[in-house]
Amino acid sequence: MKTTIQLFLSMLLLIGVNVSEGHSQGTKPDYKISGKVLDKSNNQPIAYAAVSLVDAESRQNVAGAVADFDGVFIISGFKNGKYLVQVSFMGFQALTTDLIEITDQKTTFDLGTITLEQEAVALQEVTVMGQRDLIEEKVDRTIYNAENDKTLVGGDASDVLRRVPMLSVDMDGNVSMRGSSSILVLLNGKQSAIVATNVAEALKQIPAEEIKSVEVITSPSAKYDAEGTGGVINIITKKNNIQGASLNINSSVGYRGSNLGVNASLKQKKMSWTLGGFGRSGYNILGFFENQQYITNADGTTRNISQYADTRSNMLFGRYNLGWDYEINKYNFLTASVSLGVRNMRNNQDGLLTNTSLDDVLQSSILRDVNTDNLSNNVDVNFNYTKSYEKKGKEFSISGLYSQNNLTNDFINSQYDDSFESISRRIKNLNAGTNREFTLQLDYVTPLAENQILEYGAKNILRKAVSDFAYFTAEGPEGEFVEVEDVTFSNEFSYDQNVTAAYASYTTNFLKKYSFKGGMRYEYTSITADFANSELGGEIPSFGVWVPSVNLSRKLQKGNMIKAAYNRRVQRPSLNFLNPNINAANPQQITQGNPLLEPELTDNYEMSYSTFLKGSNLNFTTYFRNTTGSIQPVRTVLEDDIIFTTFENIGQEKAYGLSIFANVNLSGQFSVNGSVESYFAQLDNGLSDPLYAASNEGFVFSGRIFANYTLPKDWQVQAFTFQRGRRVELQGTSGGFGVYGLNFNKSFNEKRGSIGFGAENFFTKVFTINNELVTPTILQQSTVGMKNMNFKINFNYRIGKLSVDGPGSRRKKRGVTNDDLKEGGDGNNGAATGGNN
Known part of the structure; x- marks a missing residue:
């Protein structure tokens, strides 16, 4: 399993490096900023730490790199100017270096060892830091932040649930959780008659753009009703408390x-x-x-019935x-x-x-x-x-x-x-x-x-x-x-x-x-x-x-x-x-x-x-x-x-x-x-x-x-x-x-x-x-x-x-x-x- 994960990450790292190299075409090959990222608590390398080179005046990203397995990174693909280097990784506090000035006389810069401090993680919640936290893991549930997924535009709630871990939605919108279709679906913590009558129909009524997040609760507490053998799905729509x-x-x-x-x-x-x-x-x-x-049939004969039809549907929700x-x-x-x-x-x-x-x-x-x-x-x-x-x-x-x-x-x-x-x-x-x-x-x-x-x-x-x-x-x-x-x-x-x-x-x-x-x-x-x-x-x-x-x-x-x-x-x-x-x-x-x-x-x-x-x-x-x-x-x-x-x-x-x-x-x-x-x-x-x-x-x-x-x-x-x-x-x-x-x-x-x-x-x-x-x-x-x-x-x-x-x-x-x-x-x-x- 570990080898498979490392291979998967290496492939993704290679993609990221290729993208960075694509931006560097046409620049001088001797422009380089390097360093090594370590965990401050144990001095261990932080593999895959993200390193960005930021223009000191415009604050725009100019170039970037990803640390290797030893925590070493090399940034290339930039020109003369004044820059800041930002280093970040999940579970650690981000760090920004002092001002760096690149000139014709000094085109390379070694930042040496950069140490990151671990962030405090609350007992009741562990958050997966992605792009605006698409997925969050909490003690009793998994949360999918649908508002951050632009591929959902024009879809409905069934399209959203297809992206949520542990859920499966068939072509007709029928939902199952880890193989069980016996689930409870709530809207903002409540259930309406439309959901009770037919979950698939209810999901098709809810536009994807109106959904803020989806909570998956696989082991509901006594507070929840006893129904729903597979668990509870809570669809939270967007609200304005401002x-x-x-x-x-x-x-x-x-x-x-x-x-x-x-x-x-x-x-x-x-x-x-x-x-x-x-x-x-x-x-x-x-x-x-x-x-x-x-x-x-009882007499041993076999009756074959074959059917075929073209189908067409029109919908208005x-x-x-x-x-x-x-x-x-x-x-x-x-x-x-x-x-x-x-x-x-x-x-x-x-x-x-x-x-x-x-x-x-x-x-x-x-x-x-x-x-x-x-x-x-x-x-x-x-x-x-x-x-x-x-x-x-x-x-x-x-x-x-x-x-x-x-x-x-x-x-x-x-x-x-x-x-x-x-x-x-x-x-x-x-x-x-x-x-x-x-x-x-x-x-x-x-x-x-x-x-x-x-x-x-x-x-x-x-x-x-x-x-x-x-x-x-x-x-x-x-x-x-x-x-x-x-x-x-x-x-x-x-x-x-x-x-x-x-x-x-x-x-x-x-x-x-x-x-x-x-x-x-x-x-x-x-x-x-x-x-x-x-x-x-x-x-x-x-x-x-x-x-x-x-x-x-x-x-x-x-x-x-x-x-x-x-x-x-x-x-x-x-x-x-x-x-x-x-x-x-x-x-x-x-x-x-x-x-x-x-x-x-x-x-x-x-x-x-x-x-x-x-x-x-x-x-x-x-x-x-x-x-x-x-x-x-x-x-x-x-x-x-x-x-x-x-x-x-x-x-x-x-x-x-x-x-x-x-x-x-x-x-x-x-x-x-x-x-x-x-x-x-x-x-x-x-x-x-x-x-x-x-x-x-x-x-x-x-x-x-x-x-x-x-x-x-x-x-x-x-x-x-x-x-x-x-x-x-x-x-x-x-x-x-x-x-x-x-x-x-x-x-x-x-x-x-x-x-x-x-x-x-x-x-x-x-x-x-x-x-x-x-x-x-x-x-x-x-x-x-x-x-x-x-x-x-x-x-x-x-x-x-x-x-x-x-x-x-x-x-x-x-x-x-x-x-x-x-x-x-x-x-x-x-x-x-x-x-x-």
């Missing part, structure tokens, strides 16, 4: 999408207002869908918010906000051709057009009151959240006649859904003694989800639709859930280098589910669960840190798993939720180590995750060889994982960070009947690299690539994919504005993802293709003079944190609709 007024305009025009955003803020004395809006459209989103399905803060006095603070969101996505499958053969003899061909509307709008209303005390760290807060998300998931399936010339019949499914939440939360924090903190609180969530669905049929292209009189296809489903919780958490630092955080949480959940027009539902028992959590860390020398953690998590099924609406947009693959699902239980164990090595920050994390009562799809074959999918609590999942993250900073201009993650998955549905029993296992890999280089005259280049390998599932695999992007940006008018050009996936015309389903009677191989090449022009400009002032800028804001709901099983997912999302 005095004055500002207006920010950002836009992007591209080949496949455009956006426009306007945000304004006003802060005067104790009160502040924020008003913002952002709209984004997507077009030219073309692709295809292929599916090969083999079904073994918007998000608008109004925020208000008021500092009553030194110890009392109020915040309130209203947020509106909209997401309209229309998908079309043109010419969905289905051929059915028996033992390779063609029996039928059916041609269809499928139009799917996936629409939603949501509103969130937040209120928070915080009271602090003279005693430092003591605080009480009460938070409220009302959230509503309205969903429309409709489709029309038009079937052509035998000659494929005209439409003979149509099927329409209307599915209107509503998800409402009201949450009240109390939190109290008090220091007990020096380095000891006690937190406790209570919370209640009232949730109501409704799905109103109906099927209609019509003859010919213009015939009137008639509702199907069958309660299985036309009904109204109501799901009420009440979660009451209390928690206590204790944090202490001891023996100077150790930190401990432990807690216990208890949650009691009651559920009722009813159908308006039938007795299809069943009794769902109430349940209570104890949720312990333990986090222990030890600070090592030079800011290194080792951590160990254990926690138990609960994953309740979301409406996507529960929804009894039968989605048959693709008649050969239909999906229906199960209202009687129970929650999953997961025990998580992990250990991590963070260190500085040869100019790099490295983090190694290993973990084990054991899930019982896992919600898994169950697939059976119906009449006419239709694959029917529903969900049951019949699975057990185990995952053994390792992730490695590295951040390398070569001088003040060039930095690289990346990660490699892998886990071994074992899945078993626990059934003994050989017709339905299923198990699977295998390794899953993913990785990413981000590079940033600052050029003269306020130019900046950023590059990014992400690759996710094939994922192991209970009954097969889902294919891997990769994305990449390159961005050039130039700042102007004292960095108030910037303009740039970006390109994404410019060498790949079509992305293809290959999925496979294997059961004793079913073999299905499907391919989803999407044209994802994109070119864009970015523009950003800020108007207004701002200054950091007032106690409000130091106020820590609290709010509701609903950790909620296992996602997936959507009736409009790729399997059900032929892969067109």
